[in-house]
Amino acid sequence: MSKPSKRKREISRRKFLEGTGAVLAVASAAPKLKFPAAEADTADAGGLQPGVPTTNIRVVVNGSEHRIEVEDRWSLAELLRDHLQLTGTKIGCDRGECGACTVLLDGKPVYSCSNLAVWADGRTVQTVEGLAHGDQLDPLQQAFIEYDGPQCGFCTSGQLMSAKGLLARNPHPTAQEVRAGMTGNICRCSNYNHYVEAVVAASSGKHAATSTRGAARRSVQPVAAVSGGKKRRDATVSAGSAGGAR
Amino acid sequence: MSRPPILTPRKTVGHRTPRIDALERVTGKATYTGDMHLPGMLYARVLRSPHAHANIKQIDTSKALALPGVKLILTHENCQIVWGAGSVAGGRHYVDEVKKNTRQRRYAFNNPVRFYGEPVAAVAAINRHVAEEALRLIVVDYETLPFVLDQEEALRPDAVKIWPDGNISLSVKNEPEPEYYKRGNLEEGFRTSDFVFEDRYTTTYVHNAQMEPRVCVANWEGDKLTLYTPTQGTSNCRHDMARDLGIPDEKVRVICKYMGGGFGNKNQNQDVDLITALLAKQTGAPVKLELTRKEDFIGVHGRWPTTQYYKVGVNRDGELRALQLRGYSGMGPYRKNSGAIGGVELYQCANVESTVYPVYTNRAVSGNYRAPEFPQGFFGIESMMDDVAYKVKMDPVDFVLKNMTRKLNDDTPYSNYTLEECIRRGAEAFEWKKRWHPPAADSGPIKRGVGMSFMALRSPLGQSSAVIRLDSNGRYTVFVGVTDIGAGAKTTMSMIAAEALDTPMSNIDLVWGDTDRCPYSVGESGSRTTDMTGNAVIEVARDLKAQIAAKGLPKGSDALIASASPNPVFDGKVRKAFGAHFVEVEVDTEFGRVRVLKYLAVHDSGMIINPLTAESQIKGAAIQGIGMALHEDLLYDRRTGQPLTAGYYGTRIMTHLDAPEIEVMFLESDDGYGPFGAKCIGEAGIVHAVAVVGNGIFNAIGHRMKDLPITRDKILGVLA
Numbered sequence: 013m014s015k016p017s018k019r020k021r022e023i024s025r026r027k028f029l030e031g032t033g034a035v036l037a038v039a040s041a042a043p044k045l046k047f048p049a050a051e052a053d054t055a056d057a058g059g060l061q062p063g064v065p066t067t068n069i070r071v072v073v074n075g076s077e078h079r080i081e082v083e084d085r086w087s088l089a090e091l092l093r094d095h096l097q098l099t100g101t102k103i104g105c106d107r108g109e110c111g112a113c114t115v116l117l118d119g120k121p122v123y124s125c126s127n128l129a130v131w132a133d134g135r136t137v138q139t140v141e142g143l144a145h146g147d148q149l150d151p152l153q154q155a156f157i158e159y160d161g162p163q164c165g166f167c168t169s170g171q172l173m174s175a176k177g178l179l180a181r182n183p184h185p186t187a188q189e190v191r192a193g194m195t196g197n198i199c200r201c202s203n204y205n206h207y208v209e210a211v212v213a214a215s216s217g218k219h220a221a222t223s224t225r226g227a228a229r230r231s232v233q234p235v236a237a238v239s240g241g242k243k244r245r246d247a248t249v250s251a252g253s254a255g256g257a258r
Numbered sequence: 259m260s261r262p263p264i265l266t267p268r269k270t271v272g273h274r275t276p277r278i279d280a281l282e283r284v285t286g287k288a289t290y291t292g293d294m295h296l297p298g299m300l301y302a303r304v305l306r307s308p309h310a311h312a313n314i315k316q317i318d319t320s321k322a323l324a325l326p327g328v329k330l331i332l333t334h335e336n337c338q339i340v341w342g343a344g345s346v347a348g349g350r351h352y353v354d355e356v357k358k359n360t361r362q363r364r365y366a367f368n369n370p371v372r373f374y375g376e377p378v379a380a381v382a383a384i385n386r387h388v389a390e391e392a393l394r395l396i397v398v399d400y401e402t403l404p405f406v407l408d409q410e411e412a413l414r415p416d417a418v419k420i421w422p423d424g425n426i427s428l429s430v431k432n433e434p435e436p437e438y439y440k441r442g443n444l445e446e447g448f449r450t451s452d453f454v455f456e457d458r459y460t461t462t463y464v465h466n467a468q469m470e471p472r473v474c475v476a477n478w479e480g481d482k483l484t485l486y487t488p489t490q491g492t493s494n495c496r497h498d499m500a501r502d503l504g505i506p507d508e509k510v511r512v513i514c515k516y517m518g519g520g521f522g523n524k525n526q527n528q529d530v531d532l533i534t535a536l537l538a539k540q541t542g543a544p545v546k547l548e549l550t551r552k553e554d555f556i557g558v559h560g561r562w563p564t565t566q567y568y569k570v571g572v573n574r575d576g577e578l579r580a581l582q583l584r585g586y587s588g589m590g591p592y593r594k595n596s597g598a599i600g601g602v603e604l605y606q607c608a609n610v611e612s613t614v615y616p617v618y619t620n621r622a623v624s625g626n627y628r629a630p631e632f633p634q635g636f637f638g639i640e641s642m643m644d645d646v647a648y649k650v651k652m653d654p655v656d657f658v659l660k661n662m663t664r665k666l667n668d669d670t671p672y673s674n675y676t677l678e679e680c681i682r683r684g685a686e687a688f689e690w691k692k693r694w695h696p697p698a699a700d701s702g703p704i705k706r707g708v709g710m711s712f713m714a715l716r717s718p719l720g721q722s723s724a725v726i727r728l729d730s731n732g733r734y735t736v737f738v739g740v741t742d743i744g745a746g747a748k749t750t751m752s753m754i755a756a757e758a759l760d761t762p763m764s765n766i767d768l769v770w771g772d773t774d775r776c777p778y779s780v781g782e783s784g785s786r787t788t789d790m791t792g793n794a795v796i797e798v799a800r801d802l803k804a805q806i807a808a809k810g811l812p813k814g815s816d817a818l819i820a821s822a823s824p825n826p827v828f829d830g831k832v833r834k835a836f837g838a839h840f841v842e843v844e845v846d847t848e849f850g851r852v853r854v855l856k857y858l859a860v861h862d863s864g865m866i867i868n869p870l871t872a873e874s875q876i877k878g879a880a881i882q883g884i885g886m887a888l889h890e891d892l893l894y895d896r897r898t899g900q901p902l903t904a905g906y907y908g909t910r911i912m913t914h915l916d917a918p919e920i921e922v923m924f925l926e927s928d929d930g931y932g933p934f935g936a937k938c939i940g941e942a943g944i945v946h947a948v949a950v951v952g953n954g955i956f957n958a959i960g961h962r963m964k965d966l967p968i969t970r971d972k973i974l975g976v977l978a
Contacts, residue, residue: 061327061385061387061388099289102292102518104471106550107551107905110551140286149284149285153284156280157276157280157281160873160874162283163745164470164517165283165284165288165516166469166519167518168283169286172284192915194914195913195914195915196913198911198912198913199914200466200467200468200469200519201469201744202877202881202882202917204913205917205919206873208914
């Protein structure tokens with residue numbers, strides 16, 4: 013039984029969203045996956061807090077169906093990370109600015125920090141954990157590795173899911189279309205060049221190891237002698253990826 | 259001692275190598291601190307000051323404590339512990355001597371509070387929602403005080419005194435004195451110059467804004483603390499925590515498996531670590547403290563804002579005769595780092611004086627952000643010199659080639675010198691002679707311009723350690739205390755180990771990020787890990803190979819173990835990495851919009867261990883620098899002292915659509931000191947990236963932009 017609580021407490025930073033969520037919650041007769049309800053005075057992140065409005069939802073995450081009783085105040089990111097143990101989705105800002113928490117909701121990229129868990133009722137969610145098929149990486153994941161997309165890696169899950177959503181609606185984007193499609197995903201390491209190259213490569217079926225561009229990416233040639241030390245010695249120049257499509 | 263240079267191709271080093279942890283990072287399996295969950299773990303939140311400067315007259319926590327699920331609340335009333343690294347005399351590294359001398363101490367919770375966002379209380383509760391609700395139930399009675407936000411205004415006689423000693427930060431000797439450097443005779447230099455130019459440049463507070471906000475999990479087992487925290491240096495963090503808590507180092511274990519960037523924001527221990535450890539100790543439960551994005555922006559630290567006054571004497575032929583800098587750095591109310599302004603050392607000049615005042619303000623605290631004192635200083639001085647070149651009618655590249663440093667402070671030789679090579683080869687590849695034109699030469703509303711900047715950045719050697727164990731199955735386990743902030747240290751160390759041991763990388767297992775398992779490493783700060791810990795890996799490999807030669811390979815349950823803690827010293831030289839950046843921009847003079855059309859980054863960072871990740875570092879650093887030049891600022895409301903733009907959106911952090919393509923060219927050289935010839939990279943790409951954009955804009959519109967960030971309104975302002 014769904015039980016959108018009538019009791020409204022001054023409880024949450026998401027008071028507004030919470031109210032909206034309760035309205036949106038639809039009745040579901042599905043048997044629920046019961047989390048151990050925590051005592052009011054003991055700590056358990058997996059538990060429901062007594063007195064807090066909850067809703068039963070049915071959500072398909074990475075192909076698995078979950079029937080869960082969720083607190084109405086939980087964000088989708090919170091549900092995934094704290095209660096389904098899918099911590100690949102990261103929270104960078106928790107307010108819809110950075111895109112680290114991007115997941116696919118019914119195939120479309122959304123910020124999971126800015127969606128309530130109850131809004132996912134009856135819908136499908138794909139997270140970074142659901143990208144690979146067994147040991148077979150998604151071409152995007154493979155390209156991200158080869159083009160060195162992730163530096164610190166904290167934005168990477170979001171970049172991947174955003175790119176996945178982009179390729180679903182535009183299978184062969186130009187570099188500029190990739191930039192526009194992923195501009196809601198900030199990378200403070202600012203490895204934007206490599207992310208864009210990776211997405212373009214993945215969409216064209218080219219991988220760094222086999223592409224002509226990959227081979228051309230490192231050109232080593234002797235240049236004029238460099239001063240210093242007792243004897244003159246050769247230096248080499250290695251050119252990084254030049255230009256690229258703008 | 260240096261070894262002879264080696265420039266022949268190698269089996270592993272020098273080859274484009276994907277990160278050893280790339281798979282974990284693209285599958286979501288990499289576990290960052292925020293992903294940790296311990297049984298019975300409490301969640302913590304921090305209440306922060308809503309005032310720039312205020313006395314706390316009273317704190318009433320009774321309602322919050324009565325909320326079911328709230329376990330503990332710490333305030334300045336029940337917690338008086340000094341956070342040593344939060345305020346350090348003279349901005350020096352936090353060592354015992356400095357801790358003893360520091361008079362302007364920072365506590366975990368201070369009264370008075372001296373900036374908007376300063377911690378006032380911390381709550382531990384059963385979940386984050388209860389903790390957040392408890393914050394709202396704490397009643398604080400503040401007596402607001404006058405405040406000052408600008409570093410120059412803070413030195414006026416009528417400015418409020420943030421500390422009883424005044425607003426100039428105290429030195430290690432507890433004296434209110436500036437950082438001072440002098441050589442030659444300044445008056446004589448100006449007197450004998452054909453021209454003397456003076457100008458003023460300002461730079462703003464720019465936040466590190468790493469993607470992973472600060473988070474910490476603390477767990478006590480008996481009298482031993484285990485701290486899971488994203489830190490750039492596990493060893494330093496452990497040492498700082500032990501000092502703050504007054505316990506031996508071995509009673510603290512710091513673990514950092516993965517971390518989401520830091521750019522200097524995660525050096526040392528932070529108050530977050532200290533507060534979490536205290537909450538965990540007193541509640542007897544593991545505690546996780548998570549900072550929100552806004553808290554991270556205003557509660558940790560960012561790059562110090564500066565005001566820079568330059569006076570430059572120059573001869574008709576462009577020869578520098580005298581160079582003077584008087585600078586003011588806004589440190590916030592605590593001296594977390596030096597507040598220096600770099601750049602004077604870039605020039606060859608007989609008569610130089612630099613005076614920099616670290617000044618207290620009631621802004622967010624300043625500290626290390628990727629090359630702490632350089633991007634802002636290089637912007638000031640390289641803009642100034644670009645302007646001088648224009649005024650003496652010289653091509654800026656020719657002016658730089660004439661006046662750039664050849665020895666450090668015209669005195670100490672470099673271990674090798676490739677600056678001229680970087681500039682000449684860069685200018686050639688960029689087709690500088692073809693692209694450069696007199697300022698504001700384009701007639702249309704959209705004007706193009708080119709700019710160049712250059713740099714020399716310290717690439718020091720120093721102590722670091724490594725241990726290798728060889729088992730009878732032929733696998734080498736390399737123990738290094740690195741954490742991999744995103745620069746790829748784990749991969750770099752594996753590559754160096756494989757090369758030094760003459761074995762494929764697949765035979766190397768790396769153990770990292772745990773003070774109980776790994777020896778000392780300098781930490782991912784100051785672009786030092788590759789050089790320092792890399793040299794330790796080479797030395798320990800040499801030892802292990804000698805053992806193998808003497809004893810043979812291990813059999814059965816035997817193992818060979820080698821360890822090394824080299825601390826190389828220099829023979830009267832100084833090591834620097836060199837570089838030059840070239841940019842072409844277009845400025846829309848009707849809308850003030852700046853677009854980077856072409857960007858070339860030329861770097862000599864010695865021999866490149868991993869070209870793939872090294873390129874990522876330079877590209878990312880350059881784009882961060884462009885963001886600092888054009889976008890980023892933590893704006894304050896001058897009436898209330900509240901920050902207005904704390905966050906990605908408000909600060910306009912660079913996005914996919916903002917980021918131009920960066921071309922990277924590495925000139926490789928081996929000075930004989932670094933591991934396989936490597937020098938620093940991580941910070942090298944940002945130090946002159948801000949200046950180059952400003953110089954490009956000048957060439958496009960013919961107006962010198964002297965105040966960062968160079969936003970549209972400022973461009974339209976000078977064109978009006």
